[in-house]
Amino acid sequence: MQRSVPLLILLMFTAITSTDAGDWPNFRGPTHDGLAVGETLVDSWPEAGPAVVWSRSIGQGYSGFVVVGNRAFTQEQTLYHQALICVDTDTGKTLWSYRYGWPHEGGGLYPGPRATPTVDGDRVYFMGPNGLVGCVSVATGTLIWSRNYKEEFDGKGTDFGVSASPVVWQSMVILPVGGQEASLIAVDAATGDVVWKCGSQPASYATPIIVPLGDRHIVVAPLENSLLLADAKTGHKLMEQDLSSGYDEHSSAPIYREPLLFTSGPFRSGGTQYQLSPVEDGAKLGMKIEWFAKEMSNDIASSVLVDDHLYGFDLREPQSRLHRPSRGHFRCLSWQDGSEAWNSQEPGHANIIAAGGKLLMFNDRGELLLCRATPDRYEELARCSVFPDDVCWTPPALSNGRVFLRTHQQAVCIQVGTSETSPNSPVPNESTATLASIRGPGRFNPTVLLGGEREFPAATPSWQELQLWYLANMTLLIVVAGVFAVLRRFDGQGDWTTIGYWLALIIAGAVTSGIINPLISGFLFTWPLAVWAAMQRTAELYVVAPNDRSERPSPWRARGMLIIFVAVGGIYFHCCRMLGMATEWAFLAGPVAAVPLAMALAWGGKQGQLVRYPAAARITSHLVSFTVFYWASVILMKGWIRVAS
Structure with a gap:
């Protein structure tokens, strides 16, 4: 009996913290690229929309959900504080909340936390808009360590608020800071101590990615005016490619398929594919442009790569407001040469998840779309309005057949997968909530x-x-x-x-x-x-x-x-x-x-x-x-x- 009690506690804790195939532990998913491998989406949903598993009120913020096991994590802001919260994936009820700061721009245009948390094992990492980085326990929300590296290194370039998510690799957390000799830093995941620093350019809002190239791993970090590539293990700078000059907002995630790298800038600056190659001494990288697509300017919504085609929104004019959507076209480009396969205004400015040959998109008009991922034409399978009275920029999360969405006021969990991929999901019936039943009153159009x-x-x-x-x-x-x-x-x-x-x-x-x-x-x-x-x-x-x-x-x-x-x-x-x-x-x-x-x-x-x-x-x-x-x-x-x- 004395042996079985510790074993039982260990098994219970493992059930909470282990990462399953259906988990969504990072910004843009388990592989940081918007691909949900192993998920199977339905082919359509009823006229009233897919079944709502739960709906709840939530505070301000643009932080997306991450999901591990039966727990989902995001950040929110109330009138009194900012907080990292943990909710039950079956009910939406708060399991714990860790408060870490005063409200950020509570009455401003863009209030609340921006960055999506990251879960690694029994710990969850978060970044606040003022630069605070924290590590707390997945099980209890107890703080393990926290530091503000932006203040320590006098970080520049994120005047609208830090938006990048922590990236955990091996035993380190990779963070863009934008300081002198500290554009990018790596800290010990267990203690928060700085392991290495790299670069001296101001940071931007994009989350770095870590990619393989030959026998090493490379950190790719879009900064305010440049693209920084560094050795993930040592922080040695391998390449820094100029992107622009003056203040610039690089927010979209890079996309990589060895050895090709795609990056995009906002507002008509276009997208570029580079080919990476190591040089003989290993101290530098070779980089050459494969193609440039003027009409693929991603902003806060990043593209996805499915088979041999890129799918994403080309933002041509300002982002959406309450009374109108963002202006631009959703496009499908060839990964091979950047040529356009098709374009459409129907999807709108949408964050995308690709799963099983389909695209699950959540656009800034608060609509959830299901489309076929095909270069032949834009093929929409289903559409429903989730938040008709909000501007929605927060990326969705897909886990075990459920998509997790939010605005500044409300969060919902919706069933979009088949029963084979989500055996624990409720079977829709007459008592299941509908989208119409969770919507609030319409807002005044100013x-x-x-x-x-x-x-x-x-x-x-x-x-x-x-x-x-x-x-x-x-x-x-x-x-x-x-x-x-x-x-x-x-x-x-x-x-x-x-x-x-x-x-x-x-x-x-x-x-x-x-x-x-x-x-x-x-x-x-x-x-x-x-x-x-x-x-x-x-x-x-x-x-x-x-x-x-x-x-x-x-x-x-x-x-x-x-x-x-x-x-x-x-x-x-x-x-x-x-x-x-x-x-x-x-x-x-x-x-x-x-x-x-x-x-x-x-x-x-x-x-x-x-x-x-x-x-x-x-x-x-x-x-x-x-x-x-x-x-x-x-x-x-x-x-x-x-x-x-």
Whole structure:
């Protein structure tokens, strides 16, 4: 009995930590290339979609699932923390959670952790967006070690947040850092101690791969402007190929079939196949270009290689937003020479898993697709909408016939394999959940308020754009003020600053973009006027009134205007976030500079300094106040970008 207890504990622990054929322990699967060997996908699914094994709420983040045995791991973010979580693959219930940091960009465009964890034996490794690397126990979530190598080596090049997943090879963890003499590092998997360092270029967002070449293994790491190849055992740099200059986002995974290597860059930069060859002394590598395909620019979704053809999305213009998908074509290219076999806009920008001659794709519109992997034509077998109201960039995971998907709010496990590959999966019946039953209410589409979007929403507006927007806002202000001045026939005795005037300014700023933008080829942005008007009126109502108490605004009016100001700011923030307008948030900071002037002008008006020519003087004062508000916001916007760069 004394012998059997330790043996039983060992068997139980082995059942938890062993890696089976159906496991998905790494980013892009067991072989790091999106191929699910041994999985058999169904040929189609019902009109209502495949059966849902479970669905649960989850925090923000782009971290994908990894699956080992009956446990699945991913990272999430709540209002209070970031965490690595472990869930039961049959129920979706949380088994443990390891909290490791404060939220990352909680109110930003891209909130939460990015990197997918990695499971190796009885340990799971994770990377946080600020560079923290940790190792915890698979069984309990207990921390074994953690270090922030980005801080230690002053890593550069991952301003949007570290996104690469840890790569475990033999007894080391390979990590891109982007530091001086530490572009790429290897650390001891058991302790976190640095084993070797290599390179001095800034890092990027792609996960390195380790590939065989002759009698050695090579680390292939896409950096910000170069492709670094190093000996996996020693860290000796074998080759560094220039890819670009300036800030660049290399996010897609390289693809390798000895001795050929394919890499791709985003936004029309194309894809290149290289042939690798060792030189005689073994200290360097030979590399020559086999072919270049201009129209295969992978971004956050990587291609897969099935037989002799590449399948992937060629991103031609900006990534998707809530109101539209990414722009580009899904293409099939020959691995031999890069020639195109076919292209289609039907799949969209999709992360791909290849299994049994089929492609399981999860696109940025939240749709799950099943297609035939054939160079003859695009052949779709089934499609269903899983998350219709979200932009979905997180890669799927396939394990034992089940696919694991997530957004910033919800995670689901869906049955897509045959019963032979997933004997423990529930048999669909009348009580099985359907996709329709797990969907939440639809979201508001913010484009109705703006009538369109800029060509590159996340890019900082040019000075020409900002000047045009300023003139448009000023014109609106003058027109509304002029109309009210004429209609009310101001003589210095009336209440010129009525709620009607301010509501007219707020409404004009909020709706004019939506009216004009569908009619023009460019993009006008008039919401700054709405934000300023709500701020200006709130400031005026909270200025100390003259001694005559009868002229003081009632408390409900001041409080009501404050509520309107907060509501306008909230709607503006929501629109910017959903449309990917990263820098226009600076207009919410404009009141910091403008409020003192607004209050001074309001106080001057109440003390009779603007009475002689009330209409003209007050219109002028508002033009001055808006000008300070607008350009203070612009200075903040441009200054913030300069500091970040």
